[in-house]
Amino acid sequence: MKNRSLVSINDFSKEEILQIVDLAAKFEENPNQELLKNKVIATLFFEPSTRTRLSFDTAINRLGGRIIGFSDASSSSTTKGETLKDTIRMVSNYADLIVMRHPLEGSARYADEESRVPIINAGDGANQHPTQTLLDLYSIKKTQGTLENLNIFMVGDLKYGRTVHSLLQAMSHFNPVFNFISPDELRMPDEYKFWLDSKGITFYEHTEFTDILSRADILYMTRVQQERFADPLEYEKVKNIYILKNSMLKNTKDNLRILHPLPRVNEINTDVDANPKAYYFQQAENGVYARMAIIASILGLV
Amino acid sequence: MTAKKELRVSAIQHGTVIDHIPANKLFKVISILKLDRCKNLITFGTNLGSNRFGKKAIVKVADKFFDEKDLNKIALVAPEARFNVIKDYDVVEKREVELPNEIVGIAKCFNPKCITNTEAMATKFSLVVSKEIALKCHYCEKITTKEHLVIL
Ligand SMILES: [Zn+2]
Numbered sequence: 037m038k039n040r041s042l043v044s045i046n047d048f049s050k051e052e053i054l055q056i057v058d059l060a061a062k063f064e065e066n067p068n069q070e071l072l073k074n075k076v077i078a079t080l081f082f083e084p085s086t087r088t089r090l091s092f093d094t095a096i097n098r099l100g101g102r103i104i105g106f107s108d109a110s111s112s113s114t115t116k117g118e119t120l121k122d123t124i125r126m127v128s129n130y131a132d133l134i135v136m137r138h139p140l141e142g143s144a145r146y147a148d149e150e151s152r153v154p155i156i157n158a159g160d161g162a163n164q165h166p167t168q169t170l171l172d173l174y175s176i177k178k179t180q181g182t183l184e185n186l187n188i189f190m191v192g193d194l195k196y197g198r199t200v201h202s203l204l205q206a207m208s209h210f211n212p213v214f215n216f217i218s219p220d221e222l223r224m225p226d227e228y229k230f231w232l233d234s235k236g237i238t239f240y241e242h243t244e245f246t247d248i249l250s251r252a253d254i255l256y257m258t259r260v261q262q263e264r265f266a267d268p269l270e271y272e273k274v275k276n277i278y279i280l281k282n283s284m285l286k287n288t289k290d291n292l293r294i295l296h297p298l299p300r301v302n303e304i305n306t307d308v309d310a311n312p313k314a315y316y317f318q319q320a321e322n323g324v325y326a327r328m329a330i331i332a333s334i335l336g337l338v
Numbered sequence: 339m340t341a342k343k344e345l346r347v348s349a350i351q352h353g354t355v356i357d358h359i360p361a362n363k364l365f366k367v368i369s370i371l372k373l374d375r376c377k378n379l380i381t382f383g384t385n386l387g388s389n390r391f392g393k394k395a396i397v398k399v400a401d402k403f404f405d406e407k408d409l410n411k412i413a414l415v416a417p418e419a420r421f422n423v424i425k426d427y428d429v430v431e432k433r434e435v436e437l438p439n440e441i442v443g444i445a446k447c448f449n450p451k452c453i454t455n456t457e458a459m460a461t462k463f464s465l466v467v468s469k470e471i472a473l474k475c476h477y478c479e480k481i482t483t484k485e486h487l488v489i490l
Contacts, residue, residue, distance in 0.1 A: 044479070119457055119458065120453070120457055121457065121459070138453075139451070140451055140452065140453040140456055140478075141449060141451050141452050141453065141477070141478035141479075141480070142447075142452050142453040142454065142475060142476075142477025142478035142479070143453040143477075145453075145476065145477045146453050146454075146457065146459060146477055160453075160478075161451050161478070162451070163478055163479055164479070227481075
């Protein structure tokens with residue numbers, strides 16, 4: 037992985053994904069290591085994302101690295117009309133690694149072509165957010181002890197949710213069974229279903245929570261957003277169907293864990309938070325270790 | 339019949355004849371092959387005859403022989419085009435165009451949020467093989483289908 041960018045989760049093989057996941061566990065055991073001493077990491081956030089930026093900043097700080105960059109485009113030269121290419125060319129002369137978040141899709145791939153140093157994609161519009169996927173995988177491995185043969189439930193906006201698409205692609209290395217629960221308007225797109233078929237992976241589709249939830253190992257919740265619906269009445273009809281309540285977890289497996297990429301609005305009732313099966317806050321913490329593992333691997337420091 | 343049609347655009351001694359271009363794509367073909375900057379003798383005719391694809395256009399470029407790679411670039415706009423290589427007024431080679439697996443700088447990505455629609459850069463697609471032409475953007479990973487296809 038040394039000197040290779042992480043633009044899309046598909047850039048990493050199954051073995052490389054497993055390496056990152058195992059390494060994340062080692063960083064969790066021993067989070068303060070001076071591996072990035074004398075390294076400069078640029079964090080370029082062309083759109084604000086406090087959560088992701090803090091996670092990267094924490095990871096870099098724990099590894100003893102220094103950070104340059106900006107946290108939203110209004111404080112960057114982009115507002116003066118500078119092209120992405122020029123910004124990347126300049127910054128790649130200053131830093132050893134660039135972490136980049138950008139509202140336009142494909143920007144990270146393009147930045148990688150123009151940069152002298154590796155790029156970590158911290159989200160390019162609705163396209164890819166591979167470090168989120170790797171922290172999801174680490175969370176799954178940590179809570180289930182394995183990534184193999186799990187029954188993964190994905191709930192909510194399965195049409196536009198980039199986190200579920202990337203997770204689906206990454207988990208497909210590990211012989212999963214998928215259950216998709218979503219309103220008709222927000223079903224998993226055909227291209228992903230065809231792709232699963234081509235890999236011989238079993239999946240089921242549902243429009244509401246059913247007693248089948250008792251089979252789940254992982255329940256991956258996402259938000260159903262009103263702006264995704266052309267017809268506001270359709271949203272009104274479905275908005276309360278995809279809310280997880282503690283009472284619905286009664287007959288679920290002991291090893292079930294509930295994940296959510298956060299921020300949550302109302303799709304997980306707060307009465308779930310105290311349930312030991314709720315895992316979304318630890319999941320966010322796992323992001324720091326996963327990002328430490330990604331940075332250290334790409335810089336060839338481990 | 340064919341001979342009569344050909345005579346509407348004068349014959350060339352050596353060079354390349356590009357036939358079966360849809361008439362409304364003639365200027366796209368000229369621009370993709372950069373013929374507007376070519377110094378050779380070029381003759382063309384358009385709105386000629388008609389076949390099952392409607393009116394066609396024909397271009398004759400004297401003393402020029404194209405690389406297969408360049409010729410295939412026009413496959414997106416003129417999938418039925420034929421190339422005839424002419425030597426001493428004779429057709430010595432006939433070729434059809436074939437869609438290349440990688441298409442650089444010809445088509446526009448239909449995704450308005452794609453970086454290629456904001457930054458001054460070349461687009462890049464890979465060909466998705468299915469019933470219809472579909473292009474997968476190398477950058478945003480979205481698929482532009484034939485109905486949304488715009489040639490730059
Ligand atoms: Zn694109």
